[in-house]
Amino acid sequence: MEKTVVIIGAGIAGLSAGCYARMNGYKTTIVEMHDKPGGLCTAWTRKGYTFDGCIHWLIGSRPGNDPMRQGWEELGAVQGKMMIDHDVFMVIEDKDGKCFTVFENADLLEKEMMRIAPKDAKAIKGFIEDIKKISEMPSGPPERKPGDKTPGFFESAAGFIGFMPLLLKFIQYGAMDIKRLVKRFKDPFLSFAIAQIFGGMEEFSSLGLMFTLGNMHKRNAAYPIGGSLEFIRPIEERFKGLGGEIMYNSPVENIITGDGMATGVLLKNGTVVKADTVVSAADGHATIYTMLEGKYRDKSIDSIYSTFKRFPSIVQVSMGVVMDLAGEPQSINFPLAKPISAGKLTDDRMSLRVYSFDKTFAPQGCTALTTYLGGDYEYWTNLKAVDKKKYEEEKKRIGSEVVDAVDKKYPGFKERVQVVDVATPATYVEYTGNWMGSFEGWLLTPGIMLKKIPRTLPGLKNFHMIGQWVAPGGGLPTGLMTGKDVIKTLCKEDGKEFRAEKP
Ligand SMILES: Cc1cc2nc3c(=O)[nH]c(=O)nc-3n(C[C@H](O)[C@H](O)[C@H](O)COP(=O)(O)OP(=O)(O)OC[C@H]3O[C@@H](n4cnc5c(N)ncnc54)[C@H](O)[C@@H]3O)c2cc1C
Known part of the structure; x- marks a missing residue:
């Protein structure tokens, strides 16, 4: 049986x-x-637009x-699934309008880094060489045999033993957080921008960043x-x-x-x-x-x-607009003229994802967009529990502040927005049960x-x-x-x- x-x-x-x-x-x-x-790993539809909650790569x-x-x-x-390998992963802007384009191809990325910070040539060369080396690693550890014990860092690293000297890179970057990694670059904008690739999460191990850039370089991190x-x-x-x-x-x-x-x-x-x-x-x-x-x-x-x-919780603001934003980068990270706050958290930058590359997400001539803000778990869950009306009003306020910010980037956006949807840490808990609304x-x-x-x-x-x-x-x-x-x-x-x- x-x-x-x-x-x-x-x-x-x-x-x-x-x-x-x-x-x-x-x-x-x-x-x-x-x-x-x-x-x-989900998505939802509102008024003819699809808003995605997960896959970037x-x-x-x-x-x-x-x-x-x-x-x-x-x-x-x-x-049979159509996949898009983006050429540009994201564009990061500073307050003076200076831009750094994160190309997925490591050679183009090197040129771009050199354009921004020629004085960091040595550090840039080493960074790019390591992305390419790490791209030679398999995208997961070798298959565990039935009954193998739970792998820790050293067992996982040993899984790559056949890929010496990649193993040394695995250990070197695994032990280094992004905060330390970006100190290699003396140029303040380059250093800041590299940390922004992973949303400014500086405590994150730099192996995660290098591994992702390595997989993008070898076209193994596409969007379905x-x-x-x-x-x-x-x-x-x-x-x-x-x-x-x-x-x-x-x-x-x-x-x-x-x-x-x-x-x-x-x-x-x-x-x-x-x-x-x-x-x-x-x-x-x-x-x-x-x-x-x-x-x-x-x-x-x-x-x-x-x-x-834990990965923190987030507030996801999704928007559907009657605007064709074809040709815009899939993701733009830019400073906000007016910071957006909810509870104890304030965002002074925004990472905006423009889904014009996925035509299934919006009617013709229209575009779906999403962004994440910091999610104060206590604030949102308490508000929802004690004052549902205020909770809904807060969602509306956050949505309209985000729309105002996007309107500055794309003038006319505000008049053409058809739908704004706000998911809070309380939404993550309700729909997935994840502890404190953690997103990963x-x-x-x-x-x-x-x-x-x-x-x-x-x-x-x-x-x-x-x-x-x-x-x-x-x-x-x-x-x-x-x-x-x-x-x-x-x-x-x-x-x-x-x-x-x-x-
Ligand atoms: C904004 C965002 C962007 C992301 N981007 C990427 C990306 O680009 N690439 C990538 O690889 N990953 C990405 N992730 C991470 C990825 O989505 C998650 O790590 C992964 O989906 C987690 O899967 P899981 O099955 O472990 O957990 P979950 O997806 O949380 O699944 C747990 C399931 O258990 C159910 N459940 C919980 N409690 C109960 C209960 N009591 N009874 C019955 N059912 C229950 C839940 O409803 C849920 O369906 C992203 C995540 C987010 C939120």
Whole structure:
């Protein structure tokens, strides 16, 4: 008889685990609280416009033998999918109108950096050489063998041992945050602009930045036309086609345990779904401290959840405008004449994403745009809980301040805006359950890179965790990898050879 697996969450991690579970003969049910798949990897439509909540770049987009690409093909996610490799990743402006264009091609990027800061020639040359070296790395660690222990920094680095001396670069950049990296450049604008590529998150490990630029250089970080939800749909179809079952509108209240084993889940509507194995692909904090009531944890787990830094929450403002913005860079980062504040946070710059490159997002002659502002979690969630009317008014105010700012960039914008949509940290919590509205799990800092996050819990058998809360840095690739890894582990425990196949 087929063994049974229940997976909590139909985000990328849950769907990936579901597909591999079915490929290996496990009777699999995914229980998802929302009415659609995707979790954070989603999009929504308003008045004929599509607003995207996730994919800027997809690591593993380039056809070839790269492990990530192979994984996406196994999930049926990329076959026949139109992808755009942008020439320009973003344009960063300063208050005097000086511009730095972040080209995806490293040679063009070098020329641009030299134009801005010729005195930094030596540092620029080294930076570009390293981007090219890192671009030779595979886009994911070599496949883990069934049952391999959770990799930490050194195990992951050792996975690249065949790529010496890239391994040294992996260690060098892994241990350096972006703040230290940009100090290499004496030119203040260049130094500032490089930090802006990752939204000014200076604590982030510079390996993440170099790895992304390396993948862009080799055309392996494209944007899939149709956006995030259209990227997820074929994976959902693949899971169902393999015989998997998804239960939507099914929030999990508790993970059922007995005799130190997980035996199923209890849904909020009272339904019990029994299984031989429970896999949580949902928020890590809620899994450990709510669904399992904090019964299966130790000091190291408490320390992770009390000391590790998270990606913050955000406010996403999305706009649909009757304006053809073709030819504009896909992303522009510029200073605001009037800073925008909400709660304790103030933004004095804006990163505006102009979706004219995806014609599926807006009617002809129109354009969808999005931007993110800092999201004060306490402020927005309290406001929503105590004063829904004020919460809605605040959303409106933020939306109109953003429109005013964009109007300065594109005169006439304000009169032609047809729709403004504002998602707050409270929205992220409501729709994805992510802790404190975090948009990508654990921030990949040099300190966190050296630590291991367990994927099982002390004293609890037949239970596993996957997704962005067990793989610092988050992102779609970690969903794919951790989802695949857990099924390899189950196969090993059951004495089966792990199988992966393409549709
Ligand atoms: C603005 C933004 C831009 C991004 N850009 C990129 C990018 O360019 N490239 C990239 O690779 N990544 C990007 N990411 C990150 C990426 O979206 C996430 O890291 C990834 O989607 C996380 O997947 P996950 O499956 O681990 O978690 P989630 O997507 O959070 O999925 C968890 C699922 O569990 C469900 N769930 C939670 N609690 C329960 C419960 N009690 N019962 C039932 N179901 C439950 C949720 O509804 C959700 O569907 C971006 C994210 C954001 C927000």
